[in-house]
Amino acid sequence: MAVIIFLLIVLAVLVYRHYTWKPLPWPTGALQPPPYQGHRGYWKAGARENTMLSFEAAKTRGLTMIEMDIRLSKDQVPVVFHDTDLKRIANLEKIVHESTAQELREWAQAPSLEEVLLSQKIPQYLNIELKSAAIFDGTLEKEVARLLKKYDMEKRVLFSSFNPLSLWRLSRYLPNVPRALLASKEDEPENKIYLRQMWLAPYVKIHALHLDYHYVDMKQLQKWQKRKIPVALWTVNDLDLAKKYLDAGALSIITDSLGEVVDSSPGNKAGEPKP
Numbered sequence: 001m002a003v004i005i006f007l008l009i010v011l012a013v014l015v016y017r018h019y020t021w022k023p024l025p026w027p028t029g030a031l032q033p034p035p036y037q038g039h040r041g042y043w044k045a046g047a048r049e050n051t052m053l054s055f056e057a058a059k060t061r062g063l064t065m066i067e068m069d070i071r072l073s074k075d076q077v078p079v080v081f082h083d084t085d086l087k088r089i090a091n092l093e094k095i096v097h098e099s100t101a102q103e104l105r106e107w108a109q110a111p112s113l114e115e116v117l118l119s120q121k122i123p124q125y126l127n128i129e130l131k132s133a134a135i136f137d138g139t140l141e142k143e144v145a146r147l148l149k150k151y152d153m154e155k156r157v158l159f160s161s162f163n164p165l166s167l168w169r170l171s172r173y174l175p176n177v178p179r180a181l182l183a184s185k186e187d188e189p190e191n192k193i194y195l196r197q198m199w200l201a202p203y204v205k206i207h208a209l210h211l212d213y214h215y216v217d218m219k220q221l222q223k224w225q226k227r228k229i230p231v232a233l234w235t236v237n238d239l240d241l242a243k244k245y246l247d248a249g250a251l252s253i254i255t256d257s258l259g260e261v262v263d264s265s266p267g268n269k270a271g272e273p274k275p
Contacts, residue, residue: 021202023229027176029155031065031125033252036242036259038066038123039235040082044257048089050080051109055122062260065125065252067160067234070113071132072140077101078113078147082131113144117151126153127254129182130161130170133190138169145173160210162191164200171205179205180232184212208251210234213241218248225249 026032041047041054042061048054050068058066069082079101086092086099090108104110116122132140148154160180161167167179181204185196194200198209208230216233224231225248234254236242242253 017202018197018199020227022227024205024207026207026230027178030176030178031156031158033127033158033232034064034125035246035253036063036065037127037232037252037254038063038259039254039256040068041066042256042259048109050082052111052115052119052122053109055116055119058259059121059123064123064260065127066123067127067129067254068116069129069131070140070144071096072143073101073104074098075100076139076143078140078143079104079110080113080116081108081110084131114147114151117147117153125156125158127158127160130159130163130166132161132163132166134163135165141166141169141173145170148174148177162195164195164204164206167206168204175205178207180208180210180230181206182210182234185215186212208232210254213245218244221245221248221250 038058038061040049041051042058042063043049043054045057047057055066055068068080070078071081073079074097079096081096081104083089084096086094086096086108092107094107096104099107101112116126128144130140130144134140148157154174154177158178158180159167159170160182162182164181167181170177170179181198181201183195183198184191209224210232213233213236216231221231230251232252232254233245233250236245236253236255237257239258242255242258245253
């Protein structure tokens with residue numbers, strides 16, 4: 001009987017933490033996300049997503065921040081690539097972690113993270129999403145942290161990941177870089193219930209949430225606001241909806257098609273978001 005009572009108490013504590021947790025304070029001196037971030041750069045005009053061309057196109061468009069996906073190549077180089085394989089991007093039956101960084105560059109124009117950090121032709125601020133399902137292996141996080149320290153980029157970067165443990169590891173390597181937990185309620189085999197429900201959010205030292213907008217209405221956004229949890233939304237491509245989210249207090253909008261447009265035509269307002 002005592003064991004049952006103990007377990008019920010533990011369960012009650014966990015439930016309470018789930019509904020009352022608070023994020024860490026935003027790090028002093030860290031970047032403040034702009035209203036719009038270019039999702040994998042800006043590729044709607046023809047550039048391939050997650051390439052230097054798409055990142056440069058985002059800067060030309062006037063965006064000041066881009067989101068990108070980082071994985072490890074076979075030779076342990078952090079490379080910019082979203083999928084686990086090259087089928088969609090390059091029509092090749094190749095796996096990213098079984099391919100070298102040079103091969104990924106040749107086959108899919110995939111740059112290394114180091115190349116991105118060295119470029120002066122891309123937006124100033126970066127949302128680096130770490131694509132890792134690892135529970136114990138922290139190689140990706142270590143390599144990314146090493147590069148950011150090498151090039152003194154801590155104040156220009158925000159981290160995001162669907163993997164709570166990846167963010168927890170980053171909190172040890174770069175505690176002053178903001179970290180956001182990504183989440184969606186999409187019904188996919190990899191999206192386990194503990195990820196969909198963000199059960200680990202109270203324990204992994206995060207500063208914000210990045211949520212799939214399909215599952216967040218204005219009332220839910222206001223609830224996060226009342227709990228003082230910053231929320232960015234992805235991937236919003238409708239201008240009116242984006243404005244509603246921003247007016248309701250969203251931290252930022254991650255988008256394929258919205259954002260600043262460099263336009264010198266008469267009557268254009270600098271910085272006005274347009275489709």
